[in-house]
Amino acid sequence: MPELAHEFNVIINGQPAPPDLVRNLTEIVVDDSLYLPDMFTLRIHDSDLVWVDAGILSVGTEVEIWATAADQGAQPGASGRLIQGEITALAPNFGVGAPTLTVRGYDRSHRLHRGKKSRSFLQATDSEVAQRIAQAARLRSQVDATPVVHEYLFQDNQTDLEFLQARAQNIGYQVYVKDKTLYFVKRESEQEQGPELEWGRNLRDFRPRLSTMNQVDEVIVRGWDPQRKEEIVSRASESQIAPHVGVAESGAELAQRAFGAAA
Incomplete structure (x- = not known):
């Protein structure tokens, strides 16, 4: 049987979402991105205008979304967390039909995308700069120390994440945010084994392409x-x-x- 996610759980501030909220959920969307913050969207049927002013859905509230594959429902621990983030926007819709409320949020790396900055870091290593930026964004940090002390590093009209990504690429590091921690660490040549995908089972569309254009031998x-x-x-x-x-x-x-x- 196809491994389709048929069960989900929404956790709000560490507690399961109220049953009334779950019953009125009409759509859950999670959008994964490699270089941008992951996003989630909850669309809620709100005919009685219960949730539009509910404090439980205020901006800044932590939200987790978990899903369970259809053929793993009976196995304990089979659920997987799709995202942990925080609410950044609320959009009620008062149209011809019943009112709805759209709740949108991002993982905590969105804090590093809030505005472009131009500033200098003096007499600092890349790892020290990463720690300072994480602290300013109220994130924990896990960094691999870098030995070179730069006379200055200039953040040139970049978001914090754009700046850290550029510095990481320059020294062979990788930067990402997981849960509440900013990672600025060495790039491993051997990555952990990823998920196995099989067309017709858990892969709906597969279009490989072999091209010999723009190849280089050195x-x-x-x-x-x-x-x-x-x-x-x-x-x-x-x-x-x-x-x-x-x-x-x-x-x-x-x-x-x-x-x-x-x-």
Whole structure:
């Protein structure tokens, strides 16, 4: 049987949502994003105008949404949490039909997206800057220490998350928010095994595409050492973290064999 989520639980401030609220829920949407805050939307039938002014749904309230797959309903611990976030917007709708209330919220990384800033960090490491930004956003922080003390780092009209993502990319780190903690940590070459997806079982639509356009067989990175007054050159001809997709050849090798050139 397909693994379709057929049961859900909404937790508000650590407590299950009231039964009356659950009965009036008409839609739950959770939107996952890699580089933007995850979002949730609850749409509530509110014909008696009970929930539009309910304090339980005030802005800033913590919300968790859990789901259970259809063929795992009988297994204890089979539920999975889809999102933990906080309410950021309330939108009542008084149309021709019954009134509804739309509750929208994001995971706590939205706090790092609230406005672009231009400022300098003086005599600080990247990890110290990440800790300062996390503290200002009222988030816990877990960081891997970075050794280089920068004379200054400039945040140039960027959100806090844009700035941290740029710094993380520059030094081979990754940055993300999980629950109430900001992570600024080294990027692991070996990632944890992800979910297994099978077309026809838990994958509804699958459209793979093989292309040999814009392949490269070597990457050359050049820099300059201002102290030694000499050029820095590094070459890489093979990825160490390329995904295995059942194709023996890399894209560059396939293009080279078929057309005599990688690009």
